[in-house]
Amino acid sequence: GRRPGVDRPRGAGAARVLGVPSYRVRMVVGDLRPGVDPATVLPAAADAAAELTAVEAQYLEVVRGEPRLTVRFEAPDDEAAGAVRRAVVARTDALVEVLASRVSRRWGARWYPLR
Numbered sequence: 001g002r003r004p005g006v007d008r009p010r011g012a013g014a015a016r017v018l019g020v021p022s023y024r025v026r027m028v029v030g031d032l033r034p035g036v037d038p039a040t041v042l043p044a045a046a047d048a049a050a051e052l053t054a055v056e057a058q059y060l061e062v063v064r065g066e067p068r069l070t071v072r073f074e075a076p077d078d079e080a081a082g083a084v085r086r087a088v089v090a091r092t093d094a095l096v097e098v099l100a101s102r103v104s105r106r107w108g109a110r111w112y113p114l115r
Contacts, residue, residue, distance in 0.1 A: 022056060022106040023081040023114075024072040025049075025088050030097035041095045042069055048091035049073045052084050078105065078114050 027045070032038060046058040049071050057072040071088050075081040085103040092098055104111040 020054075020074045020076060021081075022072060023075050023084070023103055024070055024106075024111065025085045025101060025103045027069045027089060027092055027098050028100040029067050029069055029092070030099050032096050033094065036095045038096075041092065044095055045069055045088050045092045046071050048087045049084050052087060053080070081105065081114065 029041070032041070042058055042060055046055050049055050054074045055071060056074065057070070059070050061068045061070065069092065073081075073084055075084055081103055085101065089098055089101045102113055104113050106112075
């Protein structure tokens with residue numbers, strides 16, 4: 001079965017293409033902006049990516065007391081992944097303070113941060 005909170009690919013180019021690299025943007029988030037419903041933050045972040053590419057997954061984790069949002073997506077190259085990251089962080093930061101963000105590319109079973 002599917003993991004809770006993980007969606008099937010959706011958005012621009014949702015039909016999976018073999019050989020398209022997988023990326024993720026992870027954000028450590030802080031305080032919500034005034035009047036924002038917390039339940040809207042993660043879907044809005046994924047929607048920002050889905051406007052540009054196929055979204056593979058979205059999830060929230062709490063690591064050492066810090067909330068982290070992750071949006072996993074496909075992109076043809078690192079440059080395109082950087083554009084997706086900027087869109088996701090901008091949309092998310094309008095709703096909640098983004099304290100840090102990083103985009104990583106998947107190679108095999110491991111994730112490597114982009115430089």
